Amino acid sequence: MSALYERLAILGIGLIGSSLARAAQASGAARSVALYDADADVRARARGLELGEIFEDAAAAVAGADLVVLAMPVGAMGEAARAICDALAPGAVLTDVGSVKGAVIEAVAPHARDDVFFVPGHPIAGTEHSGPEAGFATLFRGRWHILTPLKDARAAYADAVARLGDFWRALGANVEFMAPARHDVVLAVTSHLPHLIAYNIVAMAEDLENVTENEVVKYSASGFRDFTRIAASDPVMWRDVFLSNREAVLEVLGRFTEDLAALQRAIRWGDGQVLFDTFERARRVRREVIEAGQDTPAPNWGRDET
Numbered sequence: 001m002s003a004l005y006e007r008l009a010i011l012g013i014g015l016i017g018s019s020l021a022r023a024a025q026a027s028g029a030a031r032s033v034a035l036y037d038a039d040a041d042v043r044a045r046a047r048g049l050e051l052g053e054i055f056e057d058a059a060a061a062v063a064g065a066d067l068v069v070l071a072m073p074v075g076a077m078g079e080a081a082r083a084i085c086d087a088l089a090p091g092a093v094l095t096d097v098g099s100v101k102g103a104v105i106e107a108v109a110p111h112a113r114d115d116v117f118f119v120p121g122h123p124i125a126g127t128e129h130s131g132p133e134a135g136f137a138t139l140f141r142g143r144w145h146i147l148t149p150l151k152d153a154r155a156a157y158a159d160a161v162a163r164l165g166d167f168w169r170a171l172g173a174n175v176e177f178m179a180p181a182r183h184d185v186v187l188a189v190t191s192h193l194p195h196l197i198a199y200n201i202v203a204m205a206e207d208l209e210n211v212t213e214n215e216v217v218k219y220s221a222s223g224f225r226d227f228t229r230i231a232a233s234d235p236v237m238w239r240d241v242f243l244s245n246r247e248a249v250l251e252v253l254g255r256f257t258e259d260l261a262a263l264q265r266a267i268r269w270g271d272g273q274v275l276f277d278t279f280e281r282a283r284r285v286r287r288e289v290i291e292a293g294q295d296t297p298a299p300n301w302g303r304d305e306t
């Protein structure tokens with residue numbers, strides 16, 4: 001394919017940043033890739049992975065790039081944008097891959113110059129692994145990429161949004177547009193709360209005095225291990241997500257706690273109908289997820305148990 005951008009600069013060479021570098025190279029969507037990470041050890045490891053040209057300095061990495069992607073934890077994005085704002089090329093598109101949009105826009109938009117187009121985004125793709133070695137070129141294939149453009153009436157801004165959408169499509173993603181606040185509530189339900197619950201269950205099981213850690217691990221296949229997979233996700237990334245999406249998460253958590261109390265009551269009073277109806281409704285959602293192509297219907301999530 002003909003390249004959509006001449007030079008892609010990626011700041012943050014973790015799971016997402018390194019996957020982006022690999023996917024952009026494999027698809028030919030960017031002619032060259034420049035990368036920078038705040039961690040010297042990560043930069044050194046990334047040099048052996050053929051992700052592109054690794055820079056020692058963020059401003060040097062973005063110089064001359066027509067697409068710049070912030071791929072670090074969301075709490076670091078405002079400061080990262082401030083550090084590069086003078087070095088961005090006129091006409092460059094600045095985007096991010098942060099899991100929260102409202103707080104990122106608030107932190108980054110003040111540093112986007114008038115001649116730079118800031119188009120926030122979030123790939124709904126990931127794994128529980130982190131670091132440059134964890135990335136792979138097909139991570140975004142068949143997954144949603146949500147863009148939350150700013151209210152900017154300039155025709156050039158609309159062109160920048162359209163081109164960025166084409167770029168993510170070239171990496172295999174399906175592109176969707178959403179208002180930032182809507183994004184933050186939807187993701188609080190589908191991603192942030194499930195991670196909070198997983199972290200809580202796993203930490204609680206470890207704390208229980210009458211169950212030794214060995215028993216928790218030994219019998220984990222009964223459901224617990226699927227929570228441990230989610231709870232293996234990067235603690236810095238998730239700390240930042242909860243601190244940045246506080247309002248939406250607290251709203252959804254309030255509703256969740258109420259509904260959990262209703263289930264607790266049903267168990268206490270032996271109300272099997274309430275339990276059955278809730279479980280049946282939840283099971284239908286699982287079928288819809290599979291029909292939407294968002295997971296495999298294979299038993300055990302397609303895990304190879306041999």
Ligand code: NAP
Pocket residue numbers: 011012013014015016017036037038039042058071072073074076079080097098099100122123124125126127128129130131132234236237241
């Ligand atoms: P990751 O694997 O932990 O990598 C993040 C990298 O960014 C780390 O090497 C970190 O270095 C570096 N970094 C921190 N501050 C920086 C800065 N100012 N400039 C340059 N690099 C910096 O994280 P990830 O999973 O790729 O996540 C990156 C972003 O993608 C996050 O905003 C996250 O919300 C979003 N996201 C993640 C997923 C997922 O499933 N993982 C999915 C969708 C979106 P240190 O070692 O010094 O911290």
